[in-house]
Each structure stands twice: as C-alpha cells, then as structure tokens.
Amino acid sequence: MPKTVSNSLSTAIILSALIILSPRIGGGQEKDLGNDRFLIRAKHIYSANGTWGDKGEVLVYGGKIKFIGDAIDVSSPITILEVDSLMPGIVDAYSSVGLSGGTSEVSREITPEFDSYSAIDWSSRDFLEAIAMGITTAQVIPATESVFSGLACIVKTAGEPTERTITSSGSAVIAVCSDPTSRNRARSRPDGIYMRQPTNRMGVVWIVRSSLARIRSGGTVDGADPMSTALLKEILNGKKKAIAVSRTDFDIRSALDVGDEFGFNPTIYGGDEVYRILDEFKKRDGQVVYTALARAAATSRGNEGTALRWNVPGRLIEADVPFCLAGDALLDQARFAFRFGLTPKQAIAAITSRPAEILGLSDRIGSIAIEKDADLVALNGDPLQPTSSISWTMVGGKIYGNDMSKQ
Amino acid sequence: MTNHLMKYIAAIVALLSLSTSHALLHADGLLAIQGAKIIPIVGDPIAVGTILIRDGKIEAVGKDIAIPGEAKVIDATGKVIMPGFVDAHNAAAMTSANERNEFVPFLSVVDSIDPVSPYFEECRRNGITSAAVVPGNSTLIGGQAAVIKTAGQYVNDMLLKREAGLKISLRPASGNRMSQLSRLRKELDKAKRALEKEAKGEKLDTSAEIKKEGEDASKPADKPEGGTEETKEEGNADRQPVSGSDAASQAAGLEALKKAIQGEQSVYIYCENGMDVTAAIQLVADYSLKPIFVLGPSCYKAAELLAKRNETVILDPSLVYWETNPRTREDKKVIVPQIFRAAKVPFVFQTEGFGARTSLGSSFFWYQAATAVKYGMPEKEALEAITLLPAKRIGIGHLVGSIEVGKDADLLVLTGEPLDISTWVDQTIIDGKVVYERSKDEKIKRLLAPVAE
Numbered sequence: 001m002p003k004t005v006s007n008s009l010s011t012a013i014i015l016s017a018l019i020i021l022s023p024r025i026g027g028g029q030e031k032d033l034g035n036d037r038f039l040i041r042a043k044h045i046y047s048a049n050g051t052w053g054d055k056g057e058v059l060v061y062g063g064k065i066k067f068i069g070d071a072i073d074v075s076s077p078i079t080i081l082e083v084d085s086l087m088p089g090i091v092d093a094y095s096s097v098g099l100s101g102g103t104s105e106v107s108r109e110i111t112p113e114f115d116s117y118s119a120i121d122w123s124s125r126d127f128l129e130a131i132a133m134g135i136t137t138a139q140v141i142p143a144t145e146s147v148f149s150g151l152a153c154i155v156k157t158a159g160e161p162t163e164r165t166i167t168s169s170g171s172a173v174i175a176v177c178s179d180p181t182s183r184n185r186a187r188s189r190p191d192g193i194y195m196r197q198p199t200n201r202m203g204v205v206w207i208v209r210s211s212l213a214r215i216r217s218g219g220t221v222d223g224a225d226p227m228s229t230a231l232l233k234e235i236l237n238g239k240k241k242a243i244a245v246s247r248t249d250f251d252i253r254s255a256l257d258v259g260d261e262f263g264f265n266p267t268i269y270g271g272d273e274v275y276r277i278l279d280e281f282k283k284r285d286g287q288v289v290y291t292a293l294a295r296a297a298a299t300s301r302g303n304e305g306t307a308l309r310w311n312v313p314g315r316l317i318e319a320d321v322p323f324c325l326a327g328d329a330l331l332d333q334a335r336f337a338f339r340f341g342l343t344p345k346q347a348i349a350a351i352t353s354r355p356a357e358i359l360g361l362s363d364r365i366g367s368i369a370i371e372k373d374a375d376l377v378a379l380n381g382d383p384l385q386p387t388s389s390i391s392w393t394m395v396g397g398k399i400y401g402n403d404m405s406k407q
Numbered sequence: 408m409t410n411h412l413m414k415y416i417a418a419i420v421a422l423l424s425l426s427t428s429h430a431l432l433h434a435d436g437l438l439a440i441q442g443a444k445i446i447p448i449v450g451d452p453i454a455v456g457t458i459l460i461r462d463g464k465i466e467a468v469g470k471d472i473a474i475p476g477e478a479k480v481i482d483a484t485g486k487v488i489m490p491g492f493v494d495a496h497n498a499a500a501m502t503s504a505n506e507r508n509e510f511v512p513f514l515s516v517v518d519s520i521d522p523v524s525p526y527f528e529e530c531r532r533n534g535i536t537s538a539a540v541v542p543g544n545s546t547l548i549g550g551q552a553a554v555i556k557t558a559g560q561y562v563n564d565m566l567l568k569r570e571a572g573l574k575i576s577l578r579p580a581s582g583n584r585m586s587q588l589s590r591l592r593k594e595l596d597k598a599k600r601a602l603e604k605e606a607k608g609e610k611l612d613t614s615a616e617i618k619k620e621g622e623d624a625s626k627p628a629d630k631p632e633g634g635t636e637e638t639k640e641e642g643n644a645d646r647q648p649v650s651g652s653d654a655a656s657q658a659a660g661l662e663a664l665k666k667a668i669q670g671e672q673s674v675y676i677y678c679e680n681g682m683d684v685t686a687a688i689q690l691v692a693d694y695s696l697k698p699i700f701v702l703g704p705s706c707y708k709a710a711e712l713l714a715k716r717n718e719t720v721i722l723d724p725s726l727v728y729w730e731t732n733p734r735t736r737e738d739k740k741v742i743v744p745q746i747f748r749a750a751k752v753p754f755v756f757q758t759e760g761f762g763a764r765t766s767l768g769s770s771f772f773w774y775q776a777a778t779a780v781k782y783g784m785p786e787k788e789a790l791e792a793i794t795l796l797p798a799k800r801i802g803i804g805h806l807v808g809s810i811e812v813g814k815d816a817d818l819l820v821l822t823g824e825p826l827d828i829s830t831w832v833d834q835t836i837i838d839g840k841v842v843y844e845r846s847k848d849e850k851i852k853r854l855l856a857p858v859a860e
Binding site for chain 1: 740829853
C-alpha cells in the first residue's frame with residue numbers, strides 16, 4: 001500500500017515507473033503501463049460534489065479512487081499522469097450503446113421481459129465512440145416501438161464484458177408516447193404482423209392500463225406469457241423500477257396518471273415539454289432524464305412536434321426537480337446547457353453526478369471521491385469549452401486513449 | 408389669408424421633414440463603435456479600439472480614432488468585434504434546395520430566395536452576414552448560385568453577385584456514377600462545341616443545335632445502363648419538374664455552360680467521396696473550369712490530390728465522424744480538418760441547417776471553427792476560415808471578411824471571445840446598419856426562459 005500524506009510538499013516522491021506527460025495511447029487497447037496504479041496531477045479538477053476548478057492530485061489503484069489531495073507522497077511504483085483538467089466519467093442514462101440486431105420488437109406490444117443486456121455486442125464501435133466522448137457508464141434502453149419495450153441495463157463502456165456490467169436486468173421501459181403507433185398500420189392485412197394495436201396514442205395508453213389492470217386483478221397478459229406476467233407484477237409491487245419514455249406534456253401527464261392509478265412513479269425519459277407542466281410535475285415527485293437538448297440547437301420542433309426550448313434544464317434546477325441530461329454527445333450537451341443558462345458546476349453535474357443519482361449509483365460513480373470507481377476524463381482545457389479535447393478516458397482504473405483507432 | 412396660412416404651414420412641415428431626414432441621414436451615414444476589442448482578421452487584434460463607419464463602409468479603425476461630433480456612437484465596452492461570418496455554400500435560403508429536373512443550368516437561385524425566410528433571421532442571429540446561395544447537391548447541373556447579404560427587404564437589395572457560379576454535382580441524382588458523368592460530359596461538350604463554332608465565326612443556330620442534340624440523346628454511348636434511369640425519369644415526369652426543353656431555357660442553359668467553360672463563371676463541384684474528386688479534377692482539366700470544390704465527408708481520402716491544386720475547398724458540415732474499414736473491420740475516428748491541415752489544403756466550413764445534424768453545434772460557424780481548433784488548428788486560422796477565406800473563395804474578398812478601411816461594415820459585436828461557448832452575438836451590423844440586436848430578440852428570450860404558452 002502506498003503511504004499517503006496530504007497537504008505537504010512531497011519530500012520524497014519515488015518514481016520507479018515512467019513519467020508520462022502527455023500519453024499518446026493508440027492500439028485500441030489499454031496500454032500496459034506496468035501496473036494499475038496512477039497518480040493523476042491535474043491543474044484543475046471539476047467534480048460537482050467536490051473540488052471545483054482547483055489543482056489537485058488523484059491516486060488510483062485497484063480500479064478505485066484511493067486518495068485526493070494537493071501533493072501526494074507515493075512510495076511504490078506508480079505511473080504519473082499530468083493533465084490540464086480532470087472530471088468524473090460521464091454517465092449517459094439514455095443510451096443505445098452496443099445494442100445490436102434490431103432494437104425494438106415489432107410482432108408484439110407487450111414484451112417487458114425482453115432484456116437489452118442479452119443483445120449487447122461488446123465489440124461494437126459504439127463503445128469506442130462512447131469512450132472517445134468521455135462516457136464511462138451507460139444505461140442501455142431498448143427502442144420504444146413496443147408499449148412495454150423491455151428491460152434496460154447499465155454497463156461500463158470499457159473493460160471485460162463481465163466487469164462492465166453494473167445491472168444486467170434493470171428498469172422496465174414503457175413507451176407512453178406515440179412511438180408504438182408508428183409501425184402499426186390499420187389498413188394492412190389482418191393477419192400481418194403490422195396489424196396490431198395500437199395504431200394511435202389512445203391505444204398506447206390503453207395497453208399500458210389494461211395490461212396492468214389485468215395483472216392487478218390476478219390475471220395474465222395477452223398470450224398468458226408467464227415471464228411477461230411476472231415482470232408486470234414486479235412493476236406493480238415496486239420491485240421493478242419503471243421508466244416512461246414520454247416527450248410531450250400530455251404524454252408525461254399520462255405516464256404519471258397511470259403510475260398514480262397503479263401505485264408506482266415512473267421516471268420520465270425524454271421530457272421535452274416538461275417545462276409546460278413544471279409545477280404539477282414537481283408536486284407529483286416527478287424526475288426526468290432530459291434528452292431534448294441533443295436535438296435542440298437548430299430545429300424548432302422535435303419528435304412528435306414537441307416545442308423545443310433551450311434552457312429547460314435551467315427551469316428544472318430552479319424548480320428543484322431531479323433531472324439529468326442524457327442522449328447523444330453528452331459533453332456537448334453540457335457545454336450548450338452552460339451556454340443556455342446553467343452554471344458550469346450545474347452543467348457538469350447534469351452529465352455526471354445527477355445521472356448517477358437518478359440511476360441510484362451515486363455511491364459508485366458520478367463524482368471524484370475516495371472509494372468511488374476510477375472513472376475519469378482528462379481534457380486539455382476547460383471541459384465546457386468546445387475548443388477543449390479529451391486526452392484520455394479512464395474506466396475502472398484503466399486508461400483509454402483519445403484516439404481509439406486500431407491503426 | 409387662408410392661402411397665406413397654408414403656405415406658412417407647408418413651409419413648417421417642409422422644414423420639419425427636412426430636419427428629420429437630415430438627422431436620420433446623419434445617424435445612418437456616420438457610425439462609431441468604441442470600447443471593444445477588435446479582431447480585424449487581417450493584422451493583430453486591437454485590445455480596445457474604435458471603428459468609424461461612413462455610409463456603410465469602414466472609414467477608420469484603430470486605437471486612437473477621433474469620433475466626429477455628428478456620429479452616432481455605439482458603446483461596445485467589454486465586447487469583441489469581428490467581421491461577420493461568410494457562408495460559402497448553403498441552399499437553406501432557397502425554398503427548396505434542388506429542382507426535380509437534374510439539368511437546369513438556366514435557373515438562378517435568385518428566383519428562389521425569400522428575404523423573410525427564417526433562414527435569414529437565423530443568419531443574423533448567428534452572425535452570418537454574407538452567403539453564397541448555391542443549389543443543393545442532388546442534381547446534375549443545378550443552376551446558378553448568387554452571393555447575397557443576409558439582410559434586406561428585397562432580393563435585389565441583398566445581391567452582391569447574381570451569377571456567382573454554376574452548381575455541378577458528381578453524386579448521381581439518379582442512376583449511377585457512370586451515367587452522371589456521361590451526361591455531364593455530354594452537356595459540357597455541347598457548350599464546348601458551340602464555343603468552338605463561335606470562335607470560327609460560324610453563326611450558331613441554337614434551335615438546330617438543340618434539335619440535333621435531342622437526337623443525339625438516343626446514341627448508345629449516352630444511354631444509361633438498364634432501365635433504372637428511364638424509370639426514374641418517368642417518375643420525375645409524373646411530378647412535373649421544370650422541363651427545360653423549350654428553346655429559351657436551352658439557350659440560357661447553354662450560355663451558362665459556355666461561361667463556365669470560358670472561366671467567366673466559377674463552378675461549384677460537389678464531390679461526395681474521394682473518387683468523385685478524381686473525376687472532378689479530370690473534368691476541370693478537360694473543360695478548363697474554374698472550380699470551387701464542395702466536399703462530402705469521405706473526400707478526405709483525396710486530400711493529397713487537392714493539395715496539389717492549392718485552392719480553398721469547402722468542407723462537409725460533419726467534421727468528425729467514425730468509420731469502419733469494411734475489409735478489416737477496424738474502427739477509425741476521422742477528424743476531417745486535421746487531415747486537410749496536415750495535407751496543407753486550405754479549407755472553409757459549412758454548417759448544417761435545419762434538419763439532420765451530426766452534432767449539437769454544427770449549425771453554428773463559431774462551433775465549426777472551435778472544433779477545428781480543438782483538433783489543432785490555431786485560433787487565428789480558424790477565424791479566418793469563417794470570414795476572409797470564404798469571402799475570397801466566393802469572390803467577395805475585396806468587400807467583406809475583414810475589418811479594413813474601405814470594406815463593407817459587416818460586423819459582429821460579440822459578448823466575448825468568438826470561440827467561447829458562452830459568447831453570444833450581441834449585435835449584427837450589415838453595411839453599417841444594425842440588423843440584429845440580442846436585447847430585442849424575442850425568440851431567444853423564449854428559448855432561454857421556457858414557459859408554457
């Protein structure tokens with residue numbers, strides 16, 4: 001164990017390993033640096049729950065953050081990494097990373113037990129892209145073209161598949177929006193797979209409601225599938241957390257209404273128009289994984305004609321509603337959220353500590369703190385500036401270079 | 408008596424109106440902006456300086472400029488002033504990017520520009536003061552581009568150049584690459600022959616030429632492969648595109664092509680991928696065209712070829728993307744500006760307009776420039792690539808693109824450094840007139856303070 005002494009200038013930093021000033025790591029694999037111990041010296045550390053912008057040192061080994069200080073004495077072989085800015089690994093609560101072989105079931109509306117985890121291609125390029133964007137943890141959500149779309153899972157974006165998994169069978173995803181109607185065609189052949197309900201949004205909510213009602217009265221879902229039935233029971237008795245994908249204000253209302261009727265409180269994913277019903281949303285203890293910002297910069301109308309607004313995150317913070325940013329290009333989203341009104345700290349929190357809280361994982365990820373997972377992102381400048389680039393991303397104490405290409 | 412009174416009143420009214428218009432003339436004619444940091448693009452930034460504008464032109468710029476008493480003064484203390492952004496290639500100003508007919512050299516975008524379209528509002532809000540409006544990439548020969556300012560009540564008020572270049576695309580609008588190139592060559596040959604005849608002093612009977620060419624179209628060499636092309640044409644005919652088969656259109660089209668071959672008019676050549684660049688370079692050589700290369704994302708593979716030409720190219724809006732080698736399955740992150748810088752090919756940016764975007768910021772020029780800086784481009788170069796370089800590329804470098812005496816006063820008053828994420832365009836000035844003020848921008852207020860309406 002390295003001895004650690006903080007707040008004093010080091011008297012004897014023993015460096016028997018190499019000093020890396022600016023690691024250039026290619027080859028697509030983590031570079032074998034001889035050990036798994038790192039001392040990261042950062043000019044600025046940005047962690048929403050801890051130090052903000054000050055210089056500092058972070059000691060990493062065994063995949064965990066072991067110590068944080070100003071000047072850490074190390075007495076055993078260690079790799080020193082000098083970086084400009086260090087922030088926690090980014091957590092994407094609404095991702096499709098690695099999901100392969102079709103993302104939505106088209107033959108049935110009620111497939112709550114379909115698990116996204118079993119469809120993850122661990123060698124997918126998605127993971128490399130995620131790492132290059134600083135995303136270290138992702139919740140994979142199946143596509144929402146079936147009403148009970150399936151189960152989410154939570155994975156790290158790098159490492160051995162077995163080590164990557166945080167939750168293999170996660171929250172139940174329910175599409176309370178118009179997505180499930182998009183594939184169903186009322187006028188197609190009556191025996192075709194497209195001839196299904198719902199063909200409209202009323203039907204979507206009806207399927208949610210009628211399925212849950214049947215389970216509550218001791219019945220089974222269509223086709224009496226025991227696994228589907230068991231899963232819906234778990235939603236009703238609170239053993240399974242529910243995710244409702246809803247974007248318009250009336251979709252969000254419907255999701256909360258159904259939740260009230262059946263005694264659960266779904267987390268809203270999407271949430272484009274949550275600002276329209278903010279008071280009500282807060283009263284009903286809503287929490288939202290907000291994904292509209294990924295599309296908000298240029299277009300004025302989003303999915304389903306939702307009215308896009310730039311500073312919804314600002315209003316959510318004002319109203320003290322639990323929320324996080326999610327979807328594509330999260331660091332960019334945080335940058336724009338800052339541009340649109342959040343403070344730098346709020347913007348970084350919205351892609352790190354806040355999603356960790358919503359996923360119930362803040363004891364493990366989302367901030368730079370002792371005994372948390374060593375999931376870190378190093379940048380060559382202020383994380384919120386578009387001119388700053390990611391130097392490397394660390395997942396579970398292993399370092400992955402910016403250029404992940406196998407050249 | 409009454410008559411006398413009337414005269415008296417008339418005199419007062421005349422005097423009043425005279426003085427008012429005089430005052431307006433003053434306000435419009437002479438404008439001073441003081442207190443800001445000035446990034447002139449040409450030359451070093453001025454920490455705190457003044458810009459004096461007379462009748463829409465920059466009269467003086469510097470640290471110690473005396474402001475005449477009659478000048479209207481804008482205090483921009485703490486702000487940053489730079490030239491307006493110049494968009495070298497955009498079809499967003501048009502009501503639709505391409506005519507369904509793929510061969511329309513006789514058309515001009517001028518007839519398609521709507522000055523009150525939201526595009527122009529967005530331009531002024533985001534700092535774009537000049538733009539080349541060029542037909543879209545889904546075409547064979549798509550018509551003539553125009554260069555405009557982004558503020559004005561009528562298209563004619565906005566025009567800087569009416570015939571600013573002919574649009575040619577090497578991406579097949581229908582059929583395959585062979586037929587695209589063959590049709591392109593056929594049309595260019597036609598213009599070349601016409602020019603040769605004229606040079607010999609032969610009187611050109613346009614209608615006869617056209618008739619002959621009409622028959623030529625049945626030649627086997629020009630016939631596209633299989634039936635796909637014909638089917639497509641039939642499909643197009645159903646939707647009644649501009650036919651262009653009348654003599655006037657044919658003659659106008661031929662004129663436009665002749666101008667392109669003589670180098671009187673530039674040619675915007677869209678290349679979707681590396682092989683298109685090779686074909687384009689051959690076309691340019693064969694027909695002595697004056698090309699402006701508009702590149703698709705994977706054209707980076709032809710960077711070395713383009714380097715030899717020493718011309719500024721227009722990059723695809725998607726600057727960073729991933730690709731997988733189909734043979735080895737290797738994944739690669741492609742950073743387009745880095746590749747072109749390494750190959751020493753000067754380039755300018757495009758933005759992604761409404762609709763599909765590959766990243767959150769790619770609809771803003773400052774963001775595109777920031778992305779290039781992120782991957783190693785010096786900031787000074789990046790700023791030039793959204794101002795002076797595109798201005799030169801589209802032939803208006805003598806008018807705009809830098810803050811220099813004698814140039815048009817197309818300026819942005821920014822709240823901070825141009826590439827900082829928290830910087831906003833505070834005011835946009837075109838030809839010395841303030842055409843955008845953030846404090847009066849109701850749309851931005853709604854976006855930034857979202858409430859139910």
